[in-house]
Amino acid sequence: MKKLESSLKNMALALTGFSVVAGAILGWVNKVTAEPIAQANAKTLSDAIAVVVPGFDNNPAEAPETIDVDGVSYKIYKATKGGEFIGAAVESSSMGFGGELKVLVGFDVEGNIIDYSLLSHAETPGLGSKAADWFKKGAKGDITGKNPGEAPLVVSKDGGQIDAITASTITTRAFLAAVNSAYGAYKNQHVDGTSGATQQAADEEKTENVENN
Template identity: 50%
Template sequence: MGKKLESSFKNMVLVLFLVTLISSAAVGVVNSFTSGLIEKVQIEKQTQAIRAVVPTFDNDPMTEKYTVKPSENEEEVEFYPAKQNGELVGTAIKTYTNDGFGGKIELMVGFTPDGTIYNYSVLSHKETPGLGSKMDTWFVKGAKGDITGKTPGTKGLQVSKDGGDVDAITAATISSRAFLDAVNRAAKALEKDTKQK
């Protein structure tokens, strides 16, 4: 039988250091194996979102990505131009709002070249399940809050409670306002964009 380690402060610190070192090394190894896969999954999710929000295209919008600042005090939003035979057929814009009931909401909103909303995809949110989380389907074509075919322009879209013409999600007006804030941010950036003009 091996010799028992004396229980002293020095030995406890040494054991704690070794446990921490081994744990850190294990986390590092797992991270190195999974980081590439996680990045690949995120890129694929974003590519699918682009395909869902703009008309059919034959270029690679991910490689033609650029950013636009909607206004001086806002973060940049990402533009993904979709082209068919070299001609712009739509622009997917990765936009955001920090005003959601549960915090930040990220969307991919697709616009036709004239600034009309073609479609959208919710990339991430922390809204209340069964209420604000309904934004995935509430604003799509044919639904009660349908925003497709609308042109926000500089005025932007608003829920009917605020004098606009978009029906808010039942019992989730804050989430609806936040959703439209993200859409309006994308529309404002589209108006400022000089590459498409």
């Protein structure tokens, strides 16, 4: 058998053939794994919402609302029980020491922090990654029960009352900035007790007052 000549043309054909086959394989793998990945991500989100706004009987993840505040988009997952608004989970992010830090923060109807879940981060393992637990109820940097509307969350080193993660002040600042931003989006959306039946009652009272006047 005649040996295939090593030429630019032959190499180009071989490379093209390899690229087509590799592309087809990657496309097939993506198609096969897309659904399971989407389902896993949806479950992770639903579980996170259940942690930060417990007690709902609707499906907050099914129809999130997106709001833009100062050019930044936030997703708001409203939670209800028996048709009554009980709070919402807000997805927010900021830039930490290693990159983007994304957090899901749960607020009750008054705007108090119920809990939070660190969705993703690129912080240093063992240091900045402690943000997943550092600010939980009973922990050193506990933010639960606090209302950023009464006083923005600020690290103690900057004059605030939140203890920074040991050796990770930058991460702490980024985390608190994300939480404060989440609260801003929450209030901007008017979901703090002025939605649902409460909002309807307020509108009816306003209409009645106008008619009486």
